Amino acid sequence: MRVITGSARGRVLESPAGLDVRPTVDRVKEAVFSIIQFEIEGRSVLDLFAGSGQLGIEALSRGAKKATFVDKERASIEVVTRNVAKTGFEHSSRIVCTDAVSFLMLTKDKYDIVFLDPPYNTGLLQETIPLAAKCMNPGGVIVCESPYGEELPERAEENYSKFKTYKYGKTAITVYRYGD
Numbered sequence: 001m002r003v004i005t006g007s008a009r010g011r012v013l014e015s016p017a018g019l020d021v022r023p024t025v026d027r028v029k030e031a032v033f034s035i036i037q038f039e040i041e042g043r044s045v046l047d048l049f050a051g052s053g054q055l056g057i058e059a060l061s062r063g064a065k066k067a068t069f070v071d072k073e074r075a076s077i078e079v080v081t082r083n084v085a086k087t088g089f090e091h092s093s094r095i096v097c098t099d100a101v102s103f104l105m106l107t108k109d110k111y112d113i114v115f116l117d118p119p120y121n122t123g124l125l126q127e128t129i130p131l132a133a134k135c136m137n138p139g140g141v142i143v144c145e146s147p148y149g150e151e152l153p154e155r156a157e158e159n160y161s162k163f164k165t166y167k168y169g170k171t172a173i174t175v176y177r178y179g180d
Contacts, residue, residue: 001054004030006061008087015052016079024054024117024145028168032143033058035166035175036113039141040064043112046135048100048128053080055115060089067092068109072099100124104131112137117145126153129176133157142176 003011004026024032032055033040041063047056048070056067067089069080077097084093096103100118114132118124125146132142133156142156148167155161156176163177 001052002026003054003058003061003087004033006058006063008057008061008089011087013052013054013057013083013086014079016073016076025171028145028171028173029054029058031166031168032115032145032173033062035173036141036143037062039113044068044110044137046070046109046111046114046132048103048114048116048132049118049124050080050095051076051117053083053095055117056093057083057087057089059113059115060092061087064113065092066094068094068096068111070096070098070100070103072097100128101131104128104135107135109135110137111135112140114140114142115145116142120147121150125150129153129156133160133176136160136178139178141178144174144176146172146174148172 001013042065045059045064045067050069050071053069056069060067160176163175166173
């Protein structure tokens with residue numbers, strides 16, 4: 001697993017051990033950043049269910065202003081911390097060890113881009129999509145990774161609706177955008 005492009009291009013990232021973490025494969029990560037490529041520069045990013053932090057780090061490498069990494073697993077947070085240090089993004093990163101739902105319900109921060117990549121088939125994606133929408137700046141984008149065929153809501157919140165779903169093998173990337 002590596003940073004694809006930008007200021008940290010080519011840096012190899014560590015991944016947490018175990019079967020509970022499923023890092024986004026490079027092909028899917030490239031597709032995600034191709035979809036949002038003109039929306040990253042200077043933006044505030046939330047990498048929920050961060051795992052290794054690779055999505056938030058990729059966004060920082062491509063010019064995002066700041067990134068918040070959230071994961072409930074201490075081992076994942078330790079890996080994110082090392083990966084952020086390895087890529088030199090300590091000053092533009094905030095790392096939080098808590099569960100995603102609690103974080104979204106309590107945060108006062110607003111984000112331009114939110115990455116949601118929870119463990120598959122747990123219902124966490126359906127639960128966090130509407131909560132994430134309430135933490136968005138107008139015009140922001142929510143990017144969700146799920147197994148292809150998993151049902152996701154058409155609307156994330158009154159101002160966010162499903163824009164498009166992209167299929168990459170057994171993986172789906174669903175994008176929610178502000179407006180209808």
